Amino acid sequence: xxxxxxxxxxxxxRELLRRLVVRLGHELVDADADVxxxxxxxxGPGAVGLARQASPDARVIVxxxxxxxxxxLDAVGADAFxxxxxxxxxxxxAIDDVQACDQLAGGAASISRSLxxxxxxxxx
Numbered sequence: 001x002x003x004x005x006x007x008x009x010x011x012x013x014r015e016l017l018r019r020l021v022v023r024l025g026h027e028l029v030d031a032d033a034d035v036x037x038x039x040x041x042x043x044g045p046g047a048v049g050l051a052r053q054a055s056p057d058a059r060v061i062v063x064x065x066x067x068x069x070x071x072x073l074d075a076v077g078a079d080a081f082x083x084x085x086x087x088x089x090x091x092x093x094a095i096d097d098v099q100a101c102d103q104l105a106g107g108a109a110s111i112s113r114s115l116x117x118x119x120x121x122x123x124x
Contacts, residue, residue, distance in 0.1 A: 002026045002099055005033035007051055008063070013039075013084075017063070020091050033058045035095055048076040059098035 004026045008014035017037055018028055026035075036051040036058045051060050059079040062068070063086065073081050079101070080094045 002034040002095060003029045003032065004095070005029050005031070005036045005051075005055065005058070007036060007038045007047065009039055017091075020088055023088065024092055024095065026095070031055065035059045035061060035098055037061050037063055039063060048078055052077065059101070061094050061098060 004021045006014055006017045006021065006028070008017055021028055021037075031054055033055040034057075036055060038047040038051050038060055039062075048060050048062065051058065060077065061080045061082060062073060062076075062078040063082045063084055065084045067083060068081060079098050082090055082094050
């Protein structure tokens with residue numbers, strides 16, 4: 001079970017993500033998170049940077065309706081990316097992957113494989 005924070009500006013989407021996190025058996029927190037879900041990287045590293053300030057050791061999963069290339073996500077320090085709309089299985093996989101990365105590499109590596117979605121679209 002991970003301690004997960006959801007940083008999403010849209011109320012309905014934030015509530016949906018929070019429900020999915022709880023349904024997966026994780027604990028919702030506002031600070032000191034293991035994993036942070038952030039909305040987007042449109043404004044540069046802002047959202048990811050703020051997430052890292054709140055929980056410096058946390059893994060950051062960017063969730064967006066916009067497809068981003070790997071270089072842009074790496075540049076802002078994202079550990080994984082999910083394309084909205086996303087489902088329970090996709091969220092579970094992303095959380096499991098970033099936690100496994102911490103366990104295998106002591107937190108030093110990032111997730112580099114694709115996270116296929118319900119639609120079959122690649123997430124990186």
